[in-house]
Amino acid sequence: MVATVRSQKFIRGNNLRRKTLGEAGEERRRLLEAFHPDLMRYPIEFAFGDVLSRPGLDHKTRELITLALAIGGGVEREVKSHTRGFLNHGGTKKELVELLIQIAVYSGFPRMIAGTYGIIEVFEERGLFKPPKPLPAPKLKPKSKSKSKAGRAHK
Template sequence: MNQESFEKGLQTRRDVLGADYVDASLKSADAFNMPMQELVTEYCWNEIWNRPGLDRKTRSIINLAMLTALNRPHELKLHVRGAINNGVSKEEISEILLQSAIYCGVPAAIDSFRGAKEVFKEMNI
């Protein structure tokens, strides 16, 4: 693991997902899953999220569509929160999920709408 890449990724991860969530994930990691935390933080959150080609809002939009396509409700909820933190509006999230319904399937999009509503309720928006 490259410590500098990890630290940069950790900052981005905290900025997008919130420090409380990220710190809890790292605190609960053990010898079994810490290597995955390190991998995700260094490569996903630094090497990809910090590339100059796309801004964070655009990356969040892409993630919401992909997570809907993959039907990953836990990750979708996490990234709805990140999308809000990155400037994606509730209305834009609705449009992303509607578009995803057509290209990814209505059942996957319905689950994503359900998850997004839970996050909006938690965030009082």
Template sequence: MNELDGKLDPKGIALRREVLGDTYVDNSLDGSDEFSWPLQELVTSHCWSDLWARPGLPIATRSLVVVAMLTALNRPHELRTHLRGALNNGCSAEEIREVLLQSAGYCGFPAALDGFRVAREVFAEEGIEFPKV
């Protein structure tokens, strides 16, 4: 736990840590300064406490939705983070693959290709392997 946690919404920071992991969250908080700190507060309270903690969807489903949206928006840095979050939330590599395949039809093949590229890098880092075809 980071000493800055006490300055953030408690429900939001706990869920943020659960999904993204302590190392990622600590790095985000430690890398903040007076200029960027207000964004940490907004992300933690509005995104994590107000949205991620809502009861309407299971957390794994939320992760898959976020993977799809980040693929559509072509945000590889955040996609990498949320692919790890999806794995932390119990999503399988196969489920993630299906979301990325679905994105090809709705976001375009370049977005899906980039999504697959980032996912393969994350899977390799996490020790998830697929046999060669």
């Protein structure tokens, strides 16, 4: 019976995860499962199937909490994931702005700023925001050093 029980939890978790994280979540799932299946089993079964499926809080509120934890804790990748999740469960830009400003109070302005960058990327991704054209300021970065920097960034 273990298999069936696990499957139900897995299916429930997978469905909720899909609805929450969308296509980008699927891409992550495929990558992690390719490395080792158990790396996705627990996020799907325990996080989404057990905890986030509990009825005590609605999904939008849960995503708001997760996003607060991600921005406040400086886990930038999750900021994008759960901005998607929050929007996918009915959250609004207005609420995101309020969250960001409140985080400035409780975790400091740098976390607010970093969170804003992540949230903006999701709005760009969805075609809901177009960043202003950069100022004609060619002095800021000399030559084509950006490439060497990018290459170095993850050593």
